[in-house]
Amino acid sequence: MLDKLGLARPGQQMGQRWPIGCVALEITQRCNLDCTLCYLSENSEAVKDIPLDVVLARVDRIYRSYGKNTDVQVTGGEPTLRKSDELLAIVRRIHALGMRATLMTNGICATRALLEELVAAGLSDVAFHVDTTQQRRGYETEAELDTLRQRYLDRAAGLPLSVMFNTTVHDGNFDQIPSVVAFFRSRAGQVRTASFQLQADIGRGVRRRRGPGITPDTAAVQIEQGAGTSIQFAASLIGHPSCSRYSMCLAANGNLYDAFDNLHFVSTMQKATAAVVFDRTRPLATAGRLALWLGRHPILWPRVISWLLRKGWEMRKDLVASRGHVRTLSFVIHNFMDGRRLEEDRIAACAFKVVTDDGPVSMCLHNARRDTFILRPIRLHRTTLPLFWDPVRGVETTEFIEPARTDVDASQRGRQKSRSRNKAPQPANV
Numbered sequence: 556m557l558d559k560l561g562l563a564r565p566g567q568q569m570g571q572r573w574p575i576g577c578v579a580l581e582i583t584q585r586c587n588l589d590c591t592l593c594y595l596s597e598n599s600e601a602v603k604d605i606p607l608d609v610v611l612a613r614v615d616r617i618y619r620s621y622g623k624n625t626d627v628q629v630t631g632g633e634p635t636l637r638k639s640d641e642l643l644a645i646v647r648r649i650h651a652l653g654m655r656a657t658l659m660t661n662g663i664c665a666t667r668a669l670l671e672e673l674v675a676a677g678l679s680d681v682a683f684h685v686d687t688t689q690q691r692r693g694y695e696t697e698a699e700l701d702t703l704r705q706r707y708l709d710r711a712a713g714l715p716l717s718v719m720f721n722t723t724v725h726d727g728n729f730d731q732i733p734s735v736v737a738f739f740r741s742r743a744g745q746v747r748t749a750s751f752q753l754q755a756d757i758g759r760g761v762r763r764r765r766g767p768g769i770t771p772d773t774a775a776v777q778i779e780q781g782a783g784t785s786i787q788f789a790a791s792l793i794g795h796p797s798c799s800r801y802s803m804c805l806a807a808n809g810n811l812y813d814a815f816d817n818l819h820f821v822s823t824m825q826k827a828t829a830a831v832v833f834d835r836t837r838p839l840a841t842a843g844r845l846a847l848w849l850g851r852h853p854i855l856w857p858r859v860i861s862w863l864l865r866k867g868w869e870m871r872k873d874l875v876a877s878r879g880h881v882r883t884l885s886f887v888i889h890n891f892m893d894g895r896r897l898e899e900d901r902i903a904a905c906a907f908k909v910v911t912d913d914g915p916v917s918m919c920l921h922n923a924r925r926d927t928f929i930l931r932p933i934r935l936h937r938t939t940l941p942l943f944w945d946p947v948r949g950v951e952t953t954e955f956i957e958p959a960r961t962d963v964d965a966s967q968r969g970r971q972k973s974r975s976r977n978k979a980p981q982p983a984n985v
Protein backbone atom coordinates (compact mmCIF):
# COMPACT_ATOMS: atom_id res chain seq x y z
CA MET A 556 0.00 0.00 0.00
CA LEU A 557 2.82 2.43 0.91
CA ASP A 558 4.32 1.72 -2.49
CA LYS A 559 1.08 2.63 -4.27
CA LEU A 560 0.91 5.87 -2.24
CA GLY A 561 4.55 6.67 -3.02
CA LEU A 562 5.45 6.44 0.68
CA ALA A 563 7.90 3.52 0.54
CA ARG A 564 10.78 6.00 0.64
CA PRO A 565 14.24 5.85 2.28
CA GLY A 566 13.70 6.45 5.98
CA GLN A 567 10.23 4.83 6.00
CA GLN A 568 10.04 2.57 9.04
CA MET A 569 6.69 0.99 8.22
CA GLY A 570 7.08 -2.07 6.02
CA GLN A 571 10.85 -1.93 6.61
CA ARG A 572 11.44 -2.18 10.36
CA TRP A 573 7.94 -3.31 11.30
CA PRO A 574 4.64 -3.98 9.52
CA ILE A 575 2.69 -1.60 11.78
CA GLY A 576 3.56 1.21 14.20
CA CYS A 577 1.35 -0.13 16.94
CA VAL A 578 -2.02 -1.70 17.54
CA ALA A 579 -4.39 -0.47 20.24
CA LEU A 580 -6.21 -3.12 22.27
CA GLU A 581 -9.13 -1.42 24.03
CA ILE A 582 -9.92 -3.52 27.11
CA THR A 583 -12.51 -1.14 28.60
CA GLN A 584 -14.50 1.90 27.54
CA ARG A 585 -14.69 3.21 31.10
CA CYS A 586 -12.50 6.02 32.43
CA ASN A 587 -11.92 7.78 35.73
CA LEU A 588 -11.20 11.11 34.09
CA ASP A 589 -13.16 13.29 31.70
CA CYS A 590 -10.71 15.05 29.42
CA THR A 591 -11.72 18.03 27.31
CA LEU A 592 -10.33 16.23 24.25
CA CYS A 593 -11.57 12.72 24.89
CA TYR A 594 -11.71 10.41 21.83
CA LEU A 595 -14.27 8.14 23.49
CA SER A 596 -17.94 8.55 22.63
CA GLU A 597 -20.88 9.69 24.72
CA ASN A 598 -21.99 6.05 24.79
CA SER A 599 -18.67 4.65 26.00
CA GLU A 600 -19.72 4.67 29.66
CA ALA A 601 -22.72 2.51 28.70
CA VAL A 602 -20.48 -0.26 27.41
CA LYS A 603 -19.51 -3.11 29.73
CA ASP A 604 -16.00 -4.58 29.56
CA ILE A 605 -15.83 -7.24 26.86
CA PRO A 606 -15.20 -10.80 28.14
CA LEU A 607 -11.58 -11.76 28.75
CA ASP A 608 -11.58 -14.56 26.18
CA VAL A 609 -12.70 -12.05 23.53
CA VAL A 610 -9.82 -9.75 24.46
CA LEU A 611 -7.34 -12.65 24.35
CA ALA A 612 -8.71 -13.70 20.96
CA ARG A 613 -8.04 -10.15 19.75
CA VAL A 614 -4.45 -10.41 21.02
CA ASP A 615 -4.07 -13.58 18.95
CA ARG A 616 -5.56 -11.72 15.98
CA ILE A 617 -2.94 -8.97 16.29
CA TYR A 618 -0.23 -11.64 16.33
CA ARG A 619 -1.66 -13.35 13.24
CA SER A 620 -1.86 -9.97 11.47
CA TYR A 621 1.57 -8.53 12.37
CA GLY A 622 3.67 -11.15 14.16
CA LYS A 623 6.41 -11.00 16.77
CA ASN A 624 7.77 -7.69 18.15
CA THR A 625 4.52 -5.88 17.39
CA ASP A 626 3.80 -3.00 19.79
CA VAL A 627 0.43 -3.54 21.46
CA GLN A 628 -1.08 -0.63 23.37
CA VAL A 629 -3.20 -1.92 26.27
CA THR A 630 -5.66 0.93 26.48
CA GLY A 631 -9.28 2.00 26.80
CA GLY A 632 -10.71 4.18 28.37
CA GLU A 633 -8.47 3.62 31.35
CA PRO A 634 -7.09 0.04 31.28
CA THR A 635 -6.24 0.00 35.00
CA LEU A 636 -9.99 0.05 35.73
CA ARG A 637 -10.13 -3.54 34.42
CA LYS A 638 -9.84 -6.24 37.12
CA SER A 639 -6.11 -6.58 37.77
CA ASP A 640 -6.01 -10.36 37.30
CA GLU A 641 -7.56 -9.87 33.86
CA LEU A 642 -5.16 -7.02 33.02
CA LEU A 643 -2.25 -9.28 34.03
CA ALA A 644 -3.60 -12.15 31.90
CA ILE A 645 -3.81 -9.84 28.88
CA VAL A 646 -0.22 -8.61 29.28
CA ARG A 647 0.97 -12.18 29.82
CA ARG A 648 -0.64 -13.30 26.53
CA ILE A 649 0.91 -10.41 24.57
CA HIS A 650 4.34 -11.19 26.03
CA ALA A 651 3.97 -14.94 25.47
CA LEU A 652 3.45 -14.29 21.75
CA GLY A 653 6.68 -12.29 21.58
CA MET A 654 4.90 -8.95 21.19
CA ARG A 655 5.54 -5.82 23.30
CA ALA A 656 2.83 -4.61 25.68
CA THR A 657 2.51 -0.91 26.53
CA LEU A 658 0.18 0.22 29.32
CA MET A 659 -1.55 3.48 28.21
CA THR A 660 -2.65 5.06 31.49
CA ASN A 661 -3.55 8.36 33.15
CA GLY A 662 -1.56 7.00 36.11
CA ILE A 663 -4.22 7.38 38.80
CA CYS A 664 -4.49 3.64 39.50
CA ALA A 665 -1.05 2.69 38.14
CA THR A 666 0.48 2.06 41.55
CA ARG A 667 4.03 0.86 42.07
CA ALA A 668 2.69 -2.52 43.15
CA LEU A 669 0.60 -2.89 39.99
CA LEU A 670 3.51 -1.83 37.77
CA GLU A 671 5.74 -4.43 39.46
CA GLU A 672 3.13 -7.15 38.83
CA LEU A 673 2.71 -6.05 35.21
CA VAL A 674 6.47 -6.08 34.64
CA ALA A 675 6.58 -9.61 36.03
CA ALA A 676 3.80 -10.48 33.55
CA GLY A 677 5.89 -9.12 30.66
CA LEU A 678 5.01 -5.43 30.34
CA SER A 679 7.59 -3.54 28.22
CA ASP A 680 6.46 0.07 28.31
CA VAL A 681 4.22 2.42 30.28
CA ALA A 682 2.81 5.54 28.64
CA PHE A 683 1.54 8.09 31.15
CA HIS A 684 -1.00 10.56 29.80
CA VAL A 685 -0.66 13.79 31.74
CA ASP A 686 -1.80 17.22 30.52
CA THR A 687 -4.23 20.05 31.12
CA THR A 688 -7.06 18.48 29.08
CA GLN A 689 -7.56 16.27 32.15
CA GLN A 690 -8.50 19.28 34.33
CA ARG A 691 -7.08 17.71 37.46
CA ARG A 692 -7.91 19.90 40.47
CA GLY A 693 -4.92 21.79 41.80
CA TYR A 694 -3.05 21.64 38.48
CA GLU A 695 -3.93 24.65 36.33
CA THR A 696 -0.84 24.71 34.12
CA GLU A 697 1.45 22.19 32.43
CA ALA A 698 4.30 23.34 34.66
CA GLU A 699 2.25 22.54 37.78
CA LEU A 700 1.66 19.06 36.35
CA ASP A 701 5.44 18.40 36.46
CA THR A 702 4.96 17.39 40.11
CA LEU A 703 2.62 14.68 38.97
CA ARG A 704 4.88 13.63 36.10
CA GLN A 705 7.70 13.24 38.62
CA ARG A 706 5.46 11.21 40.93
CA TYR A 707 4.70 8.78 38.09
CA LEU A 708 8.39 8.60 37.14
CA ASP A 709 9.18 7.69 40.74
CA ARG A 710 6.58 4.92 40.60
CA ALA A 711 8.35 3.37 37.60
CA ALA A 712 11.90 4.08 38.80
CA GLY A 713 14.25 1.10 38.62
CA LEU A 714 11.77 -1.18 36.83
CA PRO A 715 12.80 -2.63 33.42
CA LEU A 716 10.21 -0.46 31.78
CA SER A 717 10.51 2.09 29.00
CA VAL A 718 8.60 5.19 30.12
CA MET A 719 6.72 7.41 27.71
CA PHE A 720 4.61 10.50 28.34
CA ASN A 721 1.64 11.45 26.16
CA THR A 722 0.74 15.12 25.98
CA THR A 723 -2.19 16.54 24.03
CA VAL A 724 -1.27 19.81 22.30
CA HIS A 725 -4.33 22.06 22.30
CA ASP A 726 -5.29 25.71 21.99
CA GLY A 727 -5.03 26.07 25.77
CA ASN A 728 -1.49 24.74 26.29
CA PHE A 729 0.31 25.33 22.97
CA ASP A 730 2.50 28.05 24.50
CA GLN A 731 3.39 25.79 27.42
CA ILE A 732 4.76 22.93 25.30
CA PRO A 733 8.39 24.17 25.53
CA SER A 734 8.18 23.91 29.35
CA VAL A 735 6.81 20.37 29.09
CA VAL A 736 9.70 19.42 26.81
CA ALA A 737 12.17 21.10 29.17
CA PHE A 738 10.92 18.82 31.96
CA PHE A 739 11.39 15.71 29.79
CA ARG A 740 14.83 16.95 28.73
CA SER A 741 15.86 17.20 32.39
CA ARG A 742 14.65 13.61 32.90
CA ALA A 743 16.12 12.15 29.69
CA GLY A 744 16.86 8.46 30.26
CA GLN A 745 14.08 8.13 32.82
CA VAL A 746 11.72 9.33 30.07
CA ARG A 747 12.46 7.46 26.81
CA THR A 748 9.76 8.92 24.60
CA ALA A 749 7.73 12.13 24.63
CA SER A 750 4.67 11.88 22.38
CA PHE A 751 2.61 14.92 21.45
CA GLN A 752 -0.90 14.46 20.05
CA LEU A 753 -2.41 17.42 18.27
CA GLN A 754 -5.95 18.52 19.14
CA ALA A 755 -8.56 16.91 16.88
CA ASP A 756 -12.33 17.28 16.51
CA ILE A 757 -13.24 13.75 17.57
CA GLY A 758 -15.12 11.96 20.34
CA ARG A 759 -17.03 13.39 23.30
CA GLY A 760 -14.60 16.11 24.41
CA VAL A 761 -15.86 19.69 24.88
CA ARG A 762 -12.88 21.03 22.94
CA ARG A 763 -13.34 20.61 19.20
CA ARG A 764 -11.37 21.58 16.13
CA ARG A 765 -7.97 23.12 16.84
CA GLY A 766 -7.01 26.64 15.84
CA PRO A 767 -4.97 27.26 12.66
CA GLY A 768 -1.84 27.90 14.75
CA ILE A 769 -1.41 24.22 15.70
CA THR A 770 0.16 22.09 12.98
CA PRO A 771 2.88 19.39 13.00
CA ASP A 772 5.36 22.08 11.91
CA THR A 773 4.45 24.58 14.64
CA ALA A 774 4.39 21.82 17.24
CA ALA A 775 7.90 20.82 16.12
CA VAL A 776 9.08 24.40 16.71
CA GLN A 777 7.62 24.35 20.25
CA ILE A 778 9.40 21.06 20.93
CA GLU A 779 12.70 22.43 19.63
CA GLN A 780 12.36 25.46 21.92
CA GLY A 781 12.06 23.22 24.98
CA ALA A 782 14.78 20.87 23.70
CA GLY A 783 17.22 23.71 23.17
CA THR A 784 18.24 22.30 19.81
CA SER A 785 16.93 22.00 16.26
CA ILE A 786 15.46 18.55 15.57
CA GLN A 787 15.23 16.84 12.16
CA PHE A 788 11.76 15.26 11.94
CA ALA A 789 11.99 14.25 8.26
CA ALA A 790 14.70 11.57 8.51
CA SER A 791 12.59 8.72 9.89
CA LEU A 792 9.04 8.24 8.58
CA ILE A 793 6.20 6.43 10.33
CA GLY A 794 3.62 5.75 7.64
CA HIS A 795 2.05 8.87 6.08
CA PRO A 796 4.08 12.10 6.59
CA SER A 797 0.89 14.06 7.37
CA CYS A 798 0.17 11.66 10.23
CA SER A 799 3.29 11.38 12.32
CA ARG A 800 6.70 12.90 12.90
CA TYR A 801 9.45 11.05 14.74
CA SER A 802 12.95 11.87 15.84
CA MET A 803 15.51 10.97 18.47
CA CYS A 804 17.97 13.05 20.49
CA LEU A 805 21.09 12.12 22.43
CA ALA A 806 21.14 13.50 25.97
CA ALA A 807 24.17 14.33 28.11
CA ASN A 808 24.52 16.64 31.08
CA GLY A 809 20.97 17.95 30.68
CA ASN A 810 21.42 18.92 27.04
CA LEU A 811 20.00 17.39 23.91
CA TYR A 812 21.64 16.78 20.53
CA ASP A 813 19.75 15.77 17.39
CA ALA A 814 20.75 12.20 16.45
CA PHE A 815 18.81 12.32 13.16
CA ASP A 816 20.35 15.43 11.57
CA ASN A 817 21.86 13.43 8.71
CA LEU A 818 18.93 12.10 6.66
CA HIS A 819 21.05 9.82 4.48
CA PHE A 820 22.85 8.25 7.45
CA VAL A 821 19.53 7.65 9.25
CA SER A 822 17.84 6.00 6.28
CA THR A 823 20.94 3.87 5.52
CA MET A 824 21.27 2.65 9.12
CA GLN A 825 17.52 2.18 9.54
CA LYS A 826 17.41 -0.04 6.46
CA ALA A 827 20.58 -1.94 7.37
CA THR A 828 19.46 -2.65 10.94
CA ALA A 829 15.87 -3.56 10.01
CA ALA A 830 16.29 -7.10 11.40
CA VAL A 831 18.01 -6.06 14.63
CA VAL A 832 15.55 -6.20 17.57
CA PHE A 833 15.69 -3.06 19.71
CA ASP A 834 14.58 -3.94 23.25
CA ARG A 835 13.63 -0.63 24.90
CA THR A 836 13.53 -2.22 28.33
CA ARG A 837 17.19 -3.32 28.07
CA PRO A 838 19.09 -0.47 26.39
CA LEU A 839 22.56 -1.79 27.32
CA ALA A 840 21.83 -5.27 25.95
CA THR A 841 20.45 -3.66 22.80
CA ALA A 842 23.59 -1.51 22.44
CA GLY A 843 25.66 -4.68 22.81
CA ARG A 844 23.58 -6.49 20.19
CA LEU A 845 23.98 -3.52 17.82
CA ALA A 846 27.78 -3.44 18.36
CA LEU A 847 28.02 -7.16 17.58
CA TRP A 848 25.90 -6.67 14.48
CA LEU A 849 28.07 -3.74 13.39
CA GLY A 850 31.16 -5.89 13.86
CA ARG A 851 29.78 -8.17 11.15
CA HIS A 852 29.14 -5.22 8.73
CA PRO A 853 32.53 -3.55 8.11
CA ILE A 854 31.18 -1.79 5.02
CA LEU A 855 29.25 0.55 7.33
CA TRP A 856 32.21 1.32 9.66
CA PRO A 857 33.39 4.49 7.87
CA ARG A 858 29.93 6.07 8.01
CA VAL A 859 29.33 5.06 11.63
CA ILE A 860 32.78 6.24 12.76
CA SER A 861 32.34 9.60 10.98
CA TRP A 862 28.90 10.06 12.63
CA LEU A 863 30.31 9.14 16.06
CA LEU A 864 33.25 11.54 15.68
CA ARG A 865 31.01 14.37 14.54
CA LYS A 866 28.52 13.84 17.40
CA GLY A 867 31.33 13.32 19.88
CA TRP A 868 32.91 16.62 18.92
CA GLU A 869 29.57 18.44 19.06
CA MET A 870 28.83 17.00 22.54
CA ARG A 871 32.43 17.10 23.87
CA LYS A 872 31.84 19.47 26.80
CA ASP A 873 28.71 17.68 27.98
CA LEU A 874 30.37 14.28 27.52
CA VAL A 875 33.16 15.37 29.84
CA ALA A 876 30.68 16.81 32.35
CA SER A 877 28.55 13.66 32.30
CA ARG A 878 31.61 11.37 32.31
CA GLY A 879 30.48 9.91 29.02
CA HIS A 880 26.93 9.11 30.15
CA VAL A 881 24.63 9.41 27.14
CA ARG A 882 20.89 8.71 27.10
CA THR A 883 18.29 8.97 24.36
CA LEU A 884 15.02 10.91 24.26
CA SER A 885 12.66 10.31 21.35
CA PHE A 886 9.93 12.69 20.18
CA VAL A 887 6.73 11.78 18.37
CA ILE A 888 4.17 14.23 16.96
CA HIS A 889 0.88 12.59 16.12
CA ASN A 890 -1.59 14.49 13.97
CA PHE A 891 -4.95 12.76 14.45
CA MET A 892 -7.61 13.68 11.91
CA ASP A 893 -10.92 15.33 12.73
CA GLY A 894 -13.72 12.75 12.69
CA ARG A 895 -15.56 14.51 9.87
CA ARG A 896 -12.46 15.20 7.78
CA LEU A 897 -10.91 11.78 7.27
CA GLU A 898 -8.43 11.53 4.38
CA GLU A 899 -8.50 8.30 2.40
CA ASP A 900 -4.79 8.00 1.65
CA ARG A 901 -3.89 8.57 5.28
CA ILE A 902 -6.38 5.91 6.40
CA ALA A 903 -4.90 3.57 3.80
CA ALA A 904 -1.36 4.20 5.07
CA CYS A 905 -2.34 4.21 8.74
CA ALA A 906 0.43 3.08 11.10
CA PHE A 907 -1.71 3.07 14.25
CA LYS A 908 -4.57 0.64 14.31
CA VAL A 909 -7.23 -0.53 16.76
CA VAL A 910 -8.09 -4.22 16.82
CA THR A 911 -11.82 -4.97 16.46
CA ASP A 912 -13.83 -8.07 15.69
CA ASP A 913 -13.36 -7.22 12.03
CA GLY A 914 -9.59 -7.06 12.52
CA PRO A 915 -7.29 -4.01 12.77
CA VAL A 916 -8.86 -0.67 11.78
CA SER A 917 -7.22 2.76 11.48
CA MET A 918 -7.40 4.59 14.83
CA CYS A 919 -8.80 7.73 13.20
CA LEU A 920 -11.48 5.70 11.43
CA HIS A 921 -12.30 3.80 14.62
CA ASN A 922 -12.59 6.98 16.66
CA ALA A 923 -14.78 8.61 14.03
CA ARG A 924 -17.18 5.64 13.99
CA ARG A 925 -16.61 4.43 17.52
CA ASP A 926 -20.25 3.65 18.37
CA THR A 927 -20.67 1.31 15.41
CA PHE A 928 -17.76 -0.70 16.82
CA ILE A 929 -18.36 -0.59 20.57
CA LEU A 930 -22.16 -1.01 20.56
CA ARG A 931 -22.15 -3.91 18.12
CA PRO A 932 -22.92 -7.35 19.60
CA ILE A 933 -19.88 -9.67 19.65
CA ARG A 934 -20.17 -13.18 18.33
CA LEU A 935 -18.79 -15.57 20.94
CA HIS A 936 -17.08 -18.59 19.41
CA ARG A 937 -17.55 -20.83 22.41
CA THR A 938 -20.32 -23.07 21.09
CA THR A 939 -21.78 -23.95 17.71
CA LEU A 940 -24.93 -22.18 18.83
CA PRO A 941 -25.13 -18.50 17.84
CA LEU A 942 -24.04 -16.85 21.10
CA PHE A 943 -23.48 -13.12 21.44
CA TRP A 944 -22.07 -10.70 23.97
CA ASP A 945 -24.36 -7.70 24.44
CA PRO A 946 -21.92 -4.86 25.24
CA VAL A 947 -24.64 -2.62 26.70
CA ARG A 948 -26.39 -5.10 28.97
CA GLY A 949 -23.11 -6.91 29.65
CA VAL A 950 -24.64 -10.34 29.14
CA GLU A 951 -24.23 -13.35 26.86
CA THR A 952 -27.33 -14.01 24.83
CA THR A 953 -28.61 -16.15 21.99
CA GLU A 954 -31.21 -13.45 21.46
CA PHE A 955 -30.82 -11.34 18.29
CA ILE A 956 -29.48 -7.80 18.93
CA GLU A 957 -29.67 -5.01 16.35
CA PRO A 958 -26.11 -5.00 14.91
CA ALA A 959 -26.35 -1.46 13.56
CA ARG A 960 -27.10 0.00 16.95
CA THR A 961 -25.42 3.41 17.10
CA ASP A 962 -26.95 4.85 20.20
CA VAL A 963 -28.24 3.78 23.55
CA ASP A 964 -30.88 5.13 25.83
CA ALA A 965 -29.52 7.89 28.10
CA SER A 966 -30.51 5.84 31.16
CA GLN A 967 -28.04 3.16 30.06
CA ARG A 968 -25.16 5.61 29.79
CA GLY A 969 -24.19 5.63 33.44
CA ARG A 970 -22.17 8.67 34.53
CA GLN A 971 -22.62 11.59 32.15
CA LYS A 972 -19.35 12.76 30.67
CA SER A 973 -17.98 15.69 28.67
CA ARG A 974 -20.48 17.51 26.49
CA SER A 975 -23.42 15.84 28.12
CA ARG A 976 -22.22 17.06 31.49
CA ASN A 977 -21.52 20.71 32.26
CA LYS A 978 -17.88 21.12 32.97
CA ALA A 979 -16.43 21.52 36.42
CA PRO A 980 -12.82 20.76 37.43
CA GLN A 981 -12.08 17.09 38.15
CA PRO A 982 -11.76 15.83 41.75
CA ALA A 983 -8.07 15.59 42.78
CA ASN A 984 -7.84 11.76 42.65
CA VAL A 985 -4.19 11.45 41.60
Ligand code: SF4
Nearest residue numbers: 798891905906918919
Ligand atom coordinates in the same frame (compact mmCIF):
# COMPACT_ATOMS: atom_id res chain seq x y z
S1 SF4 B 1 -4.71 7.69 10.01
FE1 SF4 B 1 -4.93 8.65 11.99
S2 SF4 B 1 -4.37 7.07 13.49
FE2 SF4 B 1 -3.62 6.42 11.49
S3 SF4 B 1 -1.52 7.13 11.46
FE3 SF4 B 1 -2.80 8.70 10.47
S4 SF4 B 1 -3.30 10.15 12.08
FE4 SF4 B 1 -2.59 8.28 13.05
